[in-house]
Amino acid sequence: MNDCSQCSVRERAICQSLSEEALGDLNRIGRRQMLKRGQTMTWQGDESVIVGNVIDGVFKLSASTMDGREQTLGIMFPSDFIGRPFGPKSNHSIVALTDAKVCTFMRAAFDDFARDHPDLEHKLLQRTLTELDRTRQWMLLLGRRSANERVAAFLLEMVARLAEPDTEGPIHLELPLGRQDIADLLGLTIETVSRQITQLREDGVIDTPNRRTVVILDRAALEACADEA
Amino acid sequence: MNDCSQCSVRERAICQSLSEEALGDLNRIGRRQMLKRGQTMTWQGDESVIVGNVIDGVFKLSASTMDGREQTLGIMFPSDFIGRPFGPKSNHSIVALTDAKVCTFMRAAFDDFARDHPDLEHKLLQRTLTELDRTRQWMLLLGRRSANERVAAFLLEMVARLAEPDTEGPIHLELPLGRQDIADLLGLTIETVSRQITQLREDGVIDTPNRRTVVILDRAALEACADEA
């Protein structure tokens, strides 16, 4: 059964605003879906048919030019809302970076439901505004920051989103992205990302015990990199 | 008097959703404000105090790094909504690119009003979603496109936003931005922008009768530049 009361993002997703009864109604038009790492949920340019909440796993939103250069537009974590409600087209692909679980709705049905539940729309508005803020910050990074600033900023962003807050000492990160994903997110090539990471390791700022884990040894130094120079 | 019924963006701004009565209530908490070209309405990092509708003129949203590199995050035209509702901080400055007129509200009062008027919130949500789409498209440009692609894309964007639709022959554009503004928007330097414009002129794609006007001579060629190569 799809029981929202036991949903792991119950307290954080936009559905938190709903009464038990409304939640039941919403549940009736939704369905759970599992995706494998690397699987694409929706394609750039397709009609906007599906929207939903990320329950588990990590997704990237990405767009590419006609000749195949790719740019990641955002990373979505559990409780984030994905897809394009109230509009006919989706301008980006949504791809699972890890095995993932989502709670999906047909867009038309979701739109109708949302219009009848202003509290839900309000939560969605707040989330959209926050995402717009984040996206604009990323524009500054893409437009004006150097390769080493970008990599430092990326690592700090991952700390903010993945690590336990306020831990003392070295911070252990298990990255949901490979090097190519990082490059696509930062608007760099995989080689440049690799070189910057090597540099940070040689400077003693981070350690990389294996390809997917990063240990932050000197957070202050990383923050100095990200803010300028 | 502030008479919304005669407002030049009455049919296009988010207020279009309001009844006569609600419009009167909103009008009572708002005030008109004039700004000169170059004047800053709100500053990056300040508390979010003011929100509003652009009535006349053009604004840029911009953010800068600690060492002074600047990136423009968006261009706002009449009927667009500016400022950050439902959140305490504004992460970007809002600067008038031309003499301008806005209809402003104290954020706290606007927030309260919006929460009581779901139709208004819905319009705001739609606008925010559209702006997020546009911003993400711009991320692709900043992350992955070359200088000449960026300039071509910029000119086409200006055609879309400023020119009469579907005119045959050469398209006349009166740019609201100077070269430095264009550079900040495209994540380039002023010199690179200048060189690309010179190149397009020498190729016969555009003409530049004076510093602020551009004539599109060969739109197809421009579109070819923007899409790739």
Added chain:
DNA sequence: CGGTGGATTGACGGTTGTCAACTTGCGTGG
């Protein structure tokens, strides 16, 4: 133990940024 795909490293070149000189356009004041 060997294969495969991701990651790293190196050499090189191109695009764009930097610095500086010069030109052009525009407004002000004589």
Added chain:
DNA sequence: CCACGCAAGTTGACAACCGTCAATCCACCG
């Protein structure tokens, strides 16, 4: 109305950073 002055824009020479291409390395899989 013209001339002057300044800001905006253009052009050139050069350097740096990052992308490209290619070889190699390494982790993880059977």
